Amino acid sequence: MRNMQPHHPLVVKGVKLEHEDAEVVIIGGMVLDIHATPSIAAKPGTTTPGKVYYVQGGVARNVAECMSKLGAKPYMISALGFDMAGNLLLEKWKSTGLSIEVGILKDKVIDTPVVCNIFDVNGEVAAGVASVQAIEKYLTPDWILHFKSTLLSAPVLMVDANLSPPSLEASCKLAADAECPVWFEPVSVTKSRRISSVAEYVTFASPNEVELIAMANALSGSEESHPLKEYHKENNQSPASSFQILKPAICVLLEKGIKVVLVTLGSNGVFLCSKGGPNCIKIPVEKTRQHGFGGELYRTVMQRFPPSSYSFSEHGRSSRLFALHLPSVPASVVRLTGAGDCLVGGTLTSISAGLDIIQSVSVGIAVAKAAVEAEANVPSAFSLATIAGKVLLVYVDTAIFMHMSNCFICCMFKTWRVNNLFMELNYLGWKLCKKYSQNFIMCTLAFNF
Template sequence: MEHGGAEAVIIGGMVLDIHATPSMPANPRTTTPGRVRYILGGVARNVAECMSKLGAKPYMISAVGLDMPGNLLFERWKSAGLSIEGILKDSDIETPVVCNVFDANGEVAAGVASVEAIEKYLTPDWILHFKSTIDTAPLLLVDANLNLPSLRASCKIAADSECPVWFEPVSVTKSKRITSIVKNVTYTSPNEDELIAMANALFGADVFHPLKANHNLSTVSLFNMLKPAIWVLLEKGIKVVVVTLGSEGVLLCCKGGPSHIRSPLKKTTRSGSSENLYKIIMQKCPPNWCFGVSEPDRSSRLFAVHFPSLPASVVRLTGAGDCLVGGTLASICAGLDIMQSVSIGIAVAKAAVEVEANVPSAISLAAIADNAKTVYSGAKVLFHQSML
C-alpha cells in the first residue's frame, strides 16, 4: 500500500468523545440537565487533524468499526481530503468511545473510556502494511494507546529508515510504555505527571514523586523540581523533551545546547498552506534567535528553555495538549526549527481551548502567527549547566 507523498505518519486512536456538561451541580444517582455533544477525538486523530488545519497532509494509521462512531469518524476524515488507506475498517471492531462529564470549569470530573480496539486491532501486521510510507516520512508519531508489540514494530521501521519518532504519552499509566521503545524516540511531550511516571519507569524505581495539585510554584522552582526526571529521559536517549505545563507554558529540554534543540528534520514537506506557514513564521519569528548562550555544547549539559502560555477564554481543555503537539509537528515538517514550532503549538493550543471541539474547525494563520510571535519573544533560557 503506497502513499503518494512524503508526509508525517500518525499511528494511534480515532475515538468518538461524548462530552456531557451539566448546567447545574450534578447530584448522584439521578440525571442532571445539561448538554451532551459528540466530538471527534482520539489523541493521534486530534494531532493529525490539527496538522491538516495548518496545511500538512498527515497519513493516519488507525482502526474503526462499521458502527455509528466509526462511520462518523471515517467519513469526516475522508471528507477532509486526507488519506484513508491506513484506516482499518471491520465489522468486528467496536470503535473506541470515551464519555467525559465536565465540571463548571471545563475540567473532566469523571469519564469512561472504551478504547480496547486500538490495542487489539492496531497490530504490527497492519502497521507493516505501511512500511514504505513510514520509510519516506519526515516524522512518525506514535501514541501510547498502541500495545507494546505495535509500538516496537512502528519504531523499528522508523529506526531502519532514520525517521524521527515522536512519542505522545496519552496518560500516566500508558506513558510507562516508553520503556520498550526509548532508544528509538527522538521527541516526547509529557505533562508533569506523565513525565514523573516515565522517569520512574525508565529508572526502574519510584524515586520521583508527582507534584501536588494546584501548586503555586514559580516557573524556576517548578523546573528545578522536574529537572532530575527530565534528565533521566535525556540520559536514556530521547533527544528533545517537551514538558507541557498547562497555564505555566512549556519547557523545551535537550542535552548540549541551542544547536541540538534547533536542528530541523532531514526531510521537510512544504507545499501550499504549509509553505504559507513557513514564510509567515520566518518573518514573525526569525530563526537563530540569540539566547546569550556562549558555552560550548556538551552532552553533560542540560539545556532548558521556557515558553510562556497565552491568556485564553477557556471553553474546554481537552484538546489543548493534542493541538500543541499537532501545531508543533506541522511546523517542524514544514521546515521550521523546534523553537519556532513549539511557539506555534502553544498558539494553536490557545485556539483549541476557546472552542467546544478538540480541534478548531478553522485556524487563522495570521492570528496563530501573531500569537506565536508573542510566545517566541517571551521564551527564556532557564538552565544551561552540567548535570555531572
C-alpha cells in the same frame, strides 16, 4: 486474529501518495468522544441538567486533523468498526479531506473506540470511561509493517501510547531503520509507562507533569523501590519552582536516550528540554514539506522570527541540560481536552515544514490557544495572522533554564522595543557569581523584530 492485509476491501484507501508527497506518519487511535457538561455543579446519585456532545477524538486522530487544517497531509494508520461510532468518525474524516491516503483498517468485528468524559462547570474533566481496547487488538505489528515504505520519506513518525507495547516497538524500529525521528505521545499516566520498551528509539516525547514522573519511574526501574515524588502543583507556583521539582525526571528521560522532552504545563506553557541546546534536532531538507497553508506558515515564521534572531553560547553544551520555558498565551477557555493534541499538531506541522524546534513549539502553543477556545477538540479553522501574532507573545516572555553540576541559571528575556534586550538573573537556591567562571554559562538571546 485473522490476517488483514492492506489490499483488504474494507481498508479505507484513496489514491496512493507519491514519494515526494508523503508527510508525517501518525499511528494511533481514532476515538468517538462523548462530552457531558453540566450547567450546574453535578451531584452524585442523580442526573444533572446540561449538554451532551459527540466529538471526534483520539490523540492520534486529533493531531492528524489539526495538522490537516494547518496545510499538512498526515498519513494516518488506525482502526475503526462498522458501528455508529466508526461510521460517524469516518464520515467526518472524509469531509475534512483527510482520506487522500490512509491506512485505516475497518471491519465489522471491531468495536470502535469510544471515550465518555464528564466535565465540571469550569470545562475540566471530572471523570471519564474509556473503551479503546480495539486499538491494541487490531493495530498489530503485522498491520503496521505493511506501511514500511511510507516511513522512508516521512519527516517524523508520531505514535500514541494507546498502541500495545509490541506495536509501539515495531513502529519505532521501522522508523529507526528509515532514520525517521519518532514523537511519543503518552496519552495517559498509565499508558505513558509504555515508553520503557522504546525510549532508545524516541526523539521527542510530550508528557504533562504527572506523565513525566510516571515515565521517569518506569525508565529508571524505581517505580517500586525509590520512586520519584508525585507532582503536586501549587497555586501560583512559578515556572522556575516547577522546573526544580521536575528536573530529576526530565534528566532521566534524556539520559535514557530521548533527545527532546516537551513537558506540557497547562496554562503555564511548556518546558522544552534537551542536551546540547535547542537545535540538536534537524529534519533533513529533502524531507521537509512547504506547500499550501503550511508553506505560508513556514515563510511567515521564518521572516518574522528567523533562527538568526536568537543564539545560544554554552560551554560544553553537549553534556548539559538545556531547558527553555515557553509561556502559554492568555485564552478564553471553553474546553481543555484538545489543547495538548493541537500543541503537538502545530509543532509537528512546523517541524515537517522545516522550522526549528523553538519556532515549532511556539507555533504549537499558538495553535493550542485556539483549541481551548473551541467546543470541538480541533478548531474548524486557523488564521495565519493570528498564529503569527501569538508566536510573538510567546517569544517576548521566554525564559532559559540551564543546569550544571553545581550551579543553576535562570535567564528571563523580555523584548520591549527593537534591538533592546533586558535580562534578569534569578538566584534559585544557589548563589551565582562570575568568579566561579568554570561553572558560568554564557548565554545570549537577541530578537530582531
